Amino acid sequence: MTAGLPEVAAAPGARRRRVATILRNPLAVASLVILIAMIVVAVIGPWIQPNPPNAVQLQLTNAPPFTGGYLLGGDNTGRDILSRLIAGTRGAAEAALILTVVAAALGVTGGLVAGYFGKLFDSFGSWVFAVLMACPGIVILIALYTVVGASPNVAMAVLGVLSAPGFFWPVRTLTRTVRAELYVDAARVSGLPAWRIVGRHVFLTIRGPVIILAAFLAGAAISVQAALQFLGLGNPAVPSWGGMLSDAFDNVYVAPVQLVWPGLALGLVTASFVLLGNALRDASQGTAVRQGTHGRRREIKALFGAQAADLTLRTGSRRTTVPRKAAEPGAPLLRIDGLTVAYHSDNGAATVVDGISLEVAEGEVVGLVGESGAGKTQAVFATLGLLPEEAIVVGGSIWLDGAELLRMPEKDLARLRGATMAYVPQEPMSNLDPSFTVGSQLVYGIRAQTGMRAGQARELALSMLDRVGITDPVRTFGCYPHQISGGMAQRVLIAGAVACKPRLLLADEPTTSLDVTIQAEILDLLRSLQKEGHMGMLIVTHNFGVVADLCDRVLVMRSGKIVEEGPVTRVFRDPQHDYSKRLLGSILDDAEPRGAVVPAEVADA
């Protein structure tokens, strides 16, 4: 049951949107209607049933529907099927309620305590719930029947206890995750007692998955109860769906239609619980309804025109546009011309890259600086053809070495990535796959680009690791990503990026997640590799120090536009645009350090 658990509620402000998502899902709405109807019938049943459910009219035995006063006919002893169905609703609802409440009360409480307090609570709780899980439920229930007799509610409560592990394990895991969040630390520092932290911060955050689990369990409860009654472990004096199914089954050759009614009721209600649970999960995960290419095309065309649709979906040209010969002499290595990238959501369209143009010459290092949200990374991803699926390329062109990247089939672009242009990411750790060794990932990339044999590729990978300053290449080659430091991981990724001698290196905040001393070393490494391979380099960064250290030219980007451009020395000495001035003014480098403490008491007085 733990598989496919939705994420811990991350964005409750989206609650209204989530409700809307559920209401737009026809299956979910139908399920809700059926479940509400069930509850209503369970409550007002005694007043709406047309006949007393246990009253016998012998002349209506096995009567077909619409006979006498029996809308759905009579059963094998001449009782009204509709009335019995209505009367059985309460039992089913009670079963679902009791089992779910008991299971949730035990499992959620246990999971919260074990997950939050850990240590002994965790070992003890895990032991208890593991034992519960090992108990054979149906056997215990049958044994119980011989002791307490036909008491469906007791049976459901016992089954609830046995089902509690279904809540315990996921709640424990989620609680441990939330326990590590800074806001829980902040609550502890605020002086909140533990029970309040668990109740407010932890439970509030994990309640989504709990509700979904409860929906699934309620559906299961009704089936299990019906199964028990079908086996004859119910109270024969009280009408129940399972009991009716059993009666109809005995009667299947005489009046097969009698099986339909209780079967339909059971099927609809259990299906409703499961479907509702699914809808809740989808809504909380924000699983978007996937569009086909045609739908997507139509949408983009309506919003941004046919060209945008062609550029985004790469449908403009089927022809290979990779030129055989080199670009015309004097042309820059990379030229971006009027590139515009937008996103479209329920809140409207947002242009994140707004018609930018830039050039990177062979052997030149260009810095693209700006604050978060300026669109720097989007520009790089557009060049690499690695924009997220939701991004829309509205217009512009990107020329790399004489080939136009935006109007190139994906297959051709893939051939350029790694070979002609390479990429160094911001988060080295998340860009290495934890389940493969460093070496195998490097070899895989090299072989994909060059078609080398494995042995050759391994040699190249080892020599690259050595080149990027890893002291024991053979050892690192066999390491998994978690066995190396962040600085080492970045060296590995740089080794992979430059292994196939690309002519353009795109680096997205390559040193942001590293310590200053490691940052300085990585910048040294990038500088020497750039000189050695005479690469063009486009570095995205928010750090003017990186620009000062490495770049020849700098572009300042703000809200999707390039507001200033020039040689590094000029822009630092004499920024023209107000925004560049403000950014440079925010730098703390030459700020005067604070002097002695002004005594607090004096300040207060």
Added chain:
Amino acid sequence: MPEAAAGPLLVTDELRVAYGRGRKAHEVLHGVSVSVGPGETLGLVGESGSGKTTLGRAVLGLVPASGGRISFAGEEITQLPARKRRILAKDVQVVFQDPYSSLNPAMKIQDILREPLLAQGLRRADANERVRELLDRVAMPADTVDRYAREFSGGQRQRIAIARALALNPRLIVCDEPVSALDLSTQRRVLDLLIEIQERSGVAYLFISHDLAVVRHVSHRVAVMYQGEIVELGPARQVTGQPRHSYTKRLWAANLVADPQEQSRRRDLRRSLDAV
């Protein structure tokens, strides 16, 4: 605060912290002694893994000390029972690095800010009034209260986190990399807000950061941590301007400056230091 006027507010004395137990124990602080006076900012710089965050968490009572002592306003707080620790919450508060995970996404800002106040026994109406004051203090609009954290930018969230730290009028705030997740211009504004609050209220900061320039901007004194020990401690001007310890010198030389000529000088200096 009569008793605070005399000595330092916070003192750690040969503080040791180890993670894990028994033979697997791994000590990350090897006897750290620092002090923070009332109204003072002690900057704590070091690389990741140097133990600077652990020192902050030990002061906050989030990790237990395995040796040494921590005292606050003259009273030992190294091992406090949960109830006393909660009373100390009035005096010692925190602003964390990541404004995205330090505010509960499932709660409205109103509830986040009111929580510590209600926990200390304030009446609801008074707490609401105080929340309005706090938001005003950190220059956030009043309608902030009805919104969720996700509706705010990083800088705004950090202002809200600062408001939460200020709620109980603490005498010490542990600031753990409070601006390193923020953009340059936002960074400057948040730092200036912290300084302004200090000048008005006399709160002391234990200010943890990996960034020398940031520490220099806010600190009166600076301590440099390396592999679980303090290697240099002194006035901000000296430690961040003319460092004496070889590690601090290397750190200083590795720190990038936004000036191509100066940066190239630093680079040469760093290489000459590394070559030694």
